[in-house]
Amino acid sequence: MEGYVSVAAADELKPAQMKRIAVGGKRLLLCNSSGTLHCVDEMCSHEDYSLYLGCIRDGKIKCSLHGSYFDLATGKPTCEPADQPIQIYPVKIDAGQVWVKA
Numbered sequence: 001m002e003g004y005v006s007v008a009a010a011d012e013l014k015p016a017q018m019k020r021i022a023v024g025g026k027r028l029l030l031c032n033s034s035g036t037l038h039c040v041d042e043m044c045s046h047e048d049y050s051l052y053l054g055c056i057r058d059g060k061i062k063c064s065l066h067g068s069y070f071d072l073a074t075g076k077p078t079c080e081p082a083d084q085p086i087q088i089y090p091v092k093i094d095a096g097q098v099w100v101k102a
């Protein structure tokens, strides 16, 4: 667990919910997509806009400003206008907590 930081209780997020977290000085989002937890950059790669204002659907997070979707497993955009990925971060669940390494 070296380098991992506890960011939430394991049962804190329900499917389609997300939580803003700060790890290593980075602003990140912890996302529950159909029971699977992902951690990604909070800000969209297209413009400086928070993905926290979007929604989670079918393994993707949607930017509510221009409508790009990003695959939560890879960070890659699946539709325009964004053409750059967002960063993804490793997530582990241990001892009833969610741990993120960033």
Ligand code: FES
Binding pocket: 044, 045, 046, 047, 048, 049, 063, 064, 065, 066, 067, 068, 081, 082
């Ligand atoms: S700011 Fe996210 S798609 Fe434009």
